[in-house]
Amino acid sequence: MELLQYDFFQNALIGGILVSIACGIVGAYIVVRRLVFISGGITHASFGGIGLGVFLGMNPVFTAWCFAIASGFGVEYLSTKHKLREDSAIAVLWALGMALGILFLFLTPGYTVGMSEFLFGNILTITGKDILLFAALAVALILTFGLLYRSILYTAFDAEYARIQKLPVKFIEYLMMFFISTTIVFSIRLVGIVLLMSLVTIPQITANIFTYDFRKIIIYSVLIGVVGCLVGLFISYFLNVPSGAFIILVLIAFYGMGRGVKAVMRRRGVE
Known part of the structure; x- marks a missing residue:
């Protein structure tokens, strides 16, 4: 409980x-929607924005955000308008972002401070301003999903059927790409690009191990993420190991436990 007296640890808990x-x-x-590869491409493409921000003396988070959104929209545009395969577009943007990031950092005079935080994350460096951004993003997502839940649900599971139902599929796709890019950039401080x-x-x-219901997947994912973040943060602090990496290890352990529990349930005839 003594840890909670420190501002940096309070910020880490709230931010997590x-x-x-x-x-x-x-x-x-x-x-x-099976966009895992796209999220990876956006993540690594944002490294180009980080390098540009450092080179120009600007806020790297802002330039990374611009790069991420441009990459997300670029993949969506190329795959729909020019019929380019998504994995091909992602591969190009992934490589382009990493190459530009390395180039800009090399051209930056002097020693580049704080790059390890962007690559590997450091949740203990979260500030009050970061928390305000996180809170604004969380509220925006809750409101968006609350207002557009049906459209988002149909677009996620079957975009063609959503178009038949006259739902704004294209708007939802670009809106979600915006939120994906923003969430990725804002989360870099926790676990890093890697x-x-x-x-x-x-x-x-x-969460998907236990349910196929979209609403329940969201709720379970949030709970698993929160618990994993808190457990990983506390244990990593006492073991004096990188918090971001340990949080991911805890989440992987939860996944393994989930698989084990599901296997036991099936043996006992419980679904």
Whole structure:
């Protein structure tokens, strides 16, 4: 309990909870829509924005956000308008972002400070301003899913059927790509670019073991993410190991436990 007296640990706890909420909501759409590879492409493409921000002396998070949104919209545009396969477009943007990031960092004079936080994350460096951004994102996602739940649900499971039902499929696709990109960039501070894709997929596939209901997947994903973040944060602090990596290990352990529980349930005839 003494840890809770420190501001940096309070910020880490609150930030972890808020990011888990955002990742739980967005990640459910990513997994159901099978956009996991796209989330990885956006994550690594944002590295180009980080490098550009450092090179220009701007806020790297802002430039990474711009790169991420441009990459997400670019994949959506190329795959629908020019009939380019999504995996091909993602591969190009993935490589382009990483290459530009490395180039801009090389051209930046002097020693580049804080790059390890973007690559590997450090939840203990979250500030009050970061928490406000996380809270705004979480609230925006909750309101959006509350107002457009039917359209998002139909688009996620069957976009063609959603078009037949006269739902705004294209608007939903671009809106969700915006939220995916924003959530990815805002979450970099927690686990870094290297591990970020796991944060928006592992809780969801763990929840998917027990339910196929979209609403329940969202709720379970948020709960798994929050618990995993809190457990990983506390244990990593006492073991003095990187918190981001340990949070992912805890989430993977939850996935393994979920598989084990499901296997036992099947043996006993419980579904």
